[in-house]
Amino acid sequence: MTVIFRARGDLLRMVRDDLHRPHAFAAERVGFLLCRAGQFTDGGLAILAADYDPVRDMDYLDDPRVGAMMGSAAIRRALEHAYNSGKQNIGIFHIHMHNHSGRPGFSHIDLAENKKFVPDFFNAAPAMPHGAIVLSRDEAVGQCWRHRHANPDPINRFVSVAAPLQIWRTE
């Protein structure tokens, strides 16, 4: 089943600009895209980015083994954001960036960490899909969980809604 991720180009530009900023000790920055969704006839999904919530400088842990390690406060804040939206239908997608061109990929550590924290997002919005995305300077790949206990589906297609319209396929 197809998973399509769409975001406005100006929102993605803002995300890239934020993730590109240096941090006092973390080698990478991370943030959360707050998303809505819609289902296709065949059960596929459209994930639609609505807003971006950057992780605050103080919420990083100094862990030289990884590019960026969030503290529990960062995840708690994202969950609160989703929970307090009052709409109960926000999907949370963790996002970070690899600073190169072309198709990025999750590292082994990324994949292991995604598996640990993404299921927690279902505590705030159990009916929504959640996931993780890694950007490069000009492309993206991602994982989408439909259920807390399900294996993630790859995001098959990213669309940056801008001029020109940019579409990145990961099939």
Next chain:
Amino acid sequence: MDPRFASQSFLGPDSDVLLDALEVGIVGLCGGGSPVVQLLAHVGVGGFVIADDDIAEERNRNRLIGCTPTDVVAQAPKTEIAERTILAINPHARVTVCRSKWQDAIETLRRCDVIFGCVDSYREREELERFARRFLIPYLDLGMDVFAAPDGYSISGQVVLSSPGTPCLRCFGIVTDERLTREAGQYGKAGSRPQVIWPNGVLASLAVGLFMQLICPWHSKPTMTACCEFDGNRHRVETNRLDHAADIKCNHFAPDEVGDAFYSRVL
């Protein structure tokens, strides 16, 4: 590059692959939609979602591209004529047929990368734009009219490219409360509206040109917003409304009003 597209290679070395991979929705397949379908098939779009619940009638034959007398006798669905047109040009095209009102095909139309709206009423145009905005899909709206003027008749029309974050049909003054009220008041009395093929051809070409610059721009300034008005009496296309509205910050659609408002998977 596929030799079929050698003459449009200036659109980029991968433009044929890009276009083939797209899925484009066309809602309304008569005078406005049928030339759009034909042009998109020629330029190399590979995926189509075509939606219309109507059948071909004799009165459509003056403008429905591909419609034959046999179609009229057979009461062929307009979707069937559009599908046949596409496949005659590109036998490998992927065509999803929605022989229904577009509102009953929204779960299919959500997949589309771009949607063309070729519907008759302002109410439907507004609804379709709202749907496209919710799913972050650029929307190309085509509208044409012939009305009585003091010196005869006046032909006019417009194409609007409405993308998330840019001016919408209301910002451009195409959809207004007054028009919606007037239209609602005329419900059931409209009869057969005058429609002819050549203005639709102009509008379809303008719309496909805007679509092409969005997908594979051949210059450095592609745009996400456009409002082209066709004056069919003076044979001119003007962009005055765009000049006035281009800097408007649309407040008819909030940036976070996206997705299915009632989304909920079965837990």
